[in-house]
Amino acid sequence: METRTEISSLGEFGLIQRINKGIRPTLPDTVRGIGDDAAVIDLGEEFGLLTTDMFLEGIHFDLTFFPLKHLGYKIIAAGISDIAAMNGIPRQVTINLALSNRFSVEAVDELYEGMKLACKDFNVDLVGGDTTSSRSGLIISVSAFGKVKKEKIAYRNTAQPNDLLCVTGDLGGAYMGLQLLEREKQVFMANPNMQPELDGKDYVIQRQLRPEARMDVVYELEEAGVIPTSMIDLSDGLASDLLHICAQSGVGAVIFEERLPIDEQTYLAASELNIGAATAALNGGEDYELLFTVSQSAYELIKNNPKITFIGYITDKKGEVELHTKGDSRVPLTAQGWNA
Amino acid sequence: METRTEISSLGEFGLIQRINKGIRPTLPDTVRGIGDDAAVIDLGEEFGLLTTDMFLEGIHFDLTFFPLKHLGYKIIAAGISDIAAMNGIPRQVTINLALSNRFSVEAVDELYEGMKLACKDFNVDLVGGDTTSSRSGLIISVSAFGKVKKEKIAYRNTAQPNDLLCVTGDLGGAYMGLQLLEREKQVFMANPNMQPELDGKDYVIQRQLRPEARMDVVYELEEAGVIPTSMIDLSDGLASDLLHICAQSGVGAVIFEERLPIDEQTYLAASELNIGAATAALNGGEDYELLFTVSQSAYELIKNNPKITFIGYITDKKGEVELHTKGDSRVPLTAQGWNA
Structure with a gap:
């Protein structure tokens, strides 16, 4: 008999902990892997920052009241925010989009209007991504790449008593x-x-x-x-x-x-x-x-x-x-x- | 009356073309945005490469015959392949995962076993990602970051007659x-x-x-x-x-x-x-x-x-x-x- 453990018995954080436990960076240029707002990559002069997030209709947003233009803006902002949290400067973002046929071309235009506005506001370039069909509403993932001077990086795990x-x-x-x-x-x-x-x-x-x-x-x-x-x-x-x-x-x-x-x-x-x-x-x-x-x-x-x-x-x-x-x-x- | 244009009237490539038309990189370090296997970022000495893909159950894979361990491997390999296609060396990958409660903890372990094996085979680090719940099966997005010496990059748009x-x-x-x-x-x-x-x-x-x-x-x-x-x-x-x-x-x-x-x-x-x-x-x-x-x-x-x-x-x-x-x-x- 195979064992079956329900994810609910661990909870979201428990599952993430279990996944992360088995993962160790091995490359010299991976300065920080899982566990902060963004991964940190040694680029020589500077650190590179890499982060990603996924948003699902019905889980993370409700399109009955969420305008698509705002949603596009928010998802880019969420990616940028993870770079900001490392004290970094965002540079490039990518977007993956899965759409059901419920969405019109005009709806997709609205979504991208919001994304482009956010890219302009935060001075980043939208440089790629994948568009595919979905059987279950709208799914969007965002990845963001940024940079930070090595001496300016801010991690989660470096707070000191009396700060x-x-x-x-x-x-x-x-x-x-x-x-x-x-x-x-x-x-x-x-x-x-x-x-x-x-x-x-x-x-x-x-x-x-x-x-x-x-x-x-x-x-x-x-x-x-x-x-x-x-x-x-x-x-x-x-x-x-x-x-x-x-x-x-x-x-x-x-x-x-x-x-x-x-x-x-x-x-x-x-x-x-x-x-x-x-x-x-x-x-x-x-x-x-x-x-x-x-x-x-x-x-x-x-x-x-x-x-x-x-x-x-x-x-x-x-x-x-x-x-x-x-x-x-x-x-x-x-x-x-x-x-x- | 608002116009409604069906996505099917454009087709997948038509939709992607329409989206891409309105997007132009503006930053000096964005060497290449949308339109190749990976985006190209000027890191000074070298180029950075950034690519992302999304895979949905029922669209891209059928779990009735696709073992989760193989699926994990394949998704990492797909991300790496986009870096290879730029003549680049992959370094770090991130994974976003959305899971319905149909999946057990053991199933998630299997998926990550495959991903870890691929990371080992291709000498990359899994450095981050997001895990969330889904109402509609398994959804995975992968992003990959890599590097290439500037003089060695291979684009799609540089083939010459008689090559x-x-x-x-x-x-x-x-x-x-x-x-x-x-x-x-x-x-x-x-x-x-x-x-x-x-x-x-x-x-x-x-x-x-x-x-x-x-x-x-x-x-x-x-x-x-x-x-x-x-x-x-x-x-x-x-x-x-x-x-x-x-x-x-x-x-x-x-x-x-x-x-x-x-x-x-x-x-x-x-x-x-x-x-x-x-x-x-x-x-x-x-x-x-x-x-x-x-x-x-x-x-x-x-x-x-x-x-x-x-x-x-x-x-x-x-x-x-x-x-x-x-x-x-x-x-x-x-x-x-x-x-x-």
Whole structure:
């Protein structure tokens, strides 16, 4: 009898761990393989960065409310964000596309309009890919190649005790945007004559539908002369991604609820949907902001950058991440995050 | 009213042409974007090569007869083959995987066993990727990064009149292997007690299930001091891929039926299934052999390499590809190939 182990018994992270355990780089120019936002390749003068992601209709996006142009933009931005998270400069991207015959040529045009716009915004070239047919909706994979000066690379596993923890932009918006869009979809499905109630919610909707990769901050850190001691992009959520940094660096962290940057619209949407705004900020993914650490000496150099918020610091308590709440209690964070 | 144009009205190549028309590289280090086996990136001393492909269950492979270990191997080999087709050396690959819960952990292990074996055989590192869930079977995308010395790169669009046309290995085997496997599947579905009749067909079955990327020939050309004047890998089929070289180089070609390298098992299977062996060689895809041109002066340097067959030559008749049959007639080749 063959053994059959269900993937669900391991979970997604368990499966990935199992896969990764058996894989070891062997080439001298593979500086870093699996386990960071991008693989790192020694190109001599510089490091090359290589990353890839896949997005499936019905799993990662819902085309009943996701405009194809925005989807194209978001997928390129997601690839770029992984390069940004290494403190790198993206250069080239490739796209694989699988389409069912439900899609028209005009729909494909829309998707590529969004991709081309993102390529222009982030100054990258779309240099290749594969187009094929699908029996099950739209599937897109993106790969991105970038470069970084060797001394400027930021890994996940190099945070040091007493480093300061920073995030860019604001958190939880993409998650709240998704909740609102899904609510409106339910309303519409129940009664197609209902108009969507999204007035005054444009910012969080945009956070979901058209996120930006924070290349602006990568450039501003360079101008400020600051190299993050570690960095990751916030695709899974602050709690989960901070735990990655801590686990891989062998450190802990303390973050302060009152320091979490949350937009007014995120607060309003959270209140309307009865979700804690801090929960959205901690657990909500897809913000594509950067989470990074800097040494204390960098504080003066970036404290006036309005795009950067100091949310806590790194400790030597390996793997322990603690949230100091507004009510002054201390709550351990898990990958599932924190429920107020 | 919005216009709706069906993708089928353009066809796969038409759609790809439409997409590509609107995409132009803008960065100085993008040497070659869409339109070759891999994108070419200027790394200073050398060129970097970047390529990607996607494979979907039910479209590109049938798991009722495709062992997962072989599938893993084949997908890595397909990525490597695109690097080989630029006369490059593959270094790193990434894999994205989408799985439905029909797959067990053991099945995923099998798939990765095949990938790891291919990585070892082709001396590349598996450096990253994404694992996600799917509602519709198995989807895999592969990206490969490689390098090539600038003076050694082989493009598709640089064949010259009077160059000699070469192929590696033999042709049509992967296609005949697929036909046999599909026949046995039909037999089995009609009567599950029937045993498969695949005795003496191991070579063509292997050509379908476990193709090799021809890195061996890339290294042997280097040892011989020969740089192909153009090159492409045979994934779509000789006719289609030769037409790519001719169209992109602005040249024509003459090939000789009697020169087509076809294995004995391919002949036997073709005869058994009432398919012309030359048709299989011309139209059958997935052989992952290399089709390349060399200047006449290279002839002496590689004529004794048993892996290389000279099948014809390049002419100045733009876009015209002619097959000289064994019966001494001359037949124009189209992308759909040739039916004897």
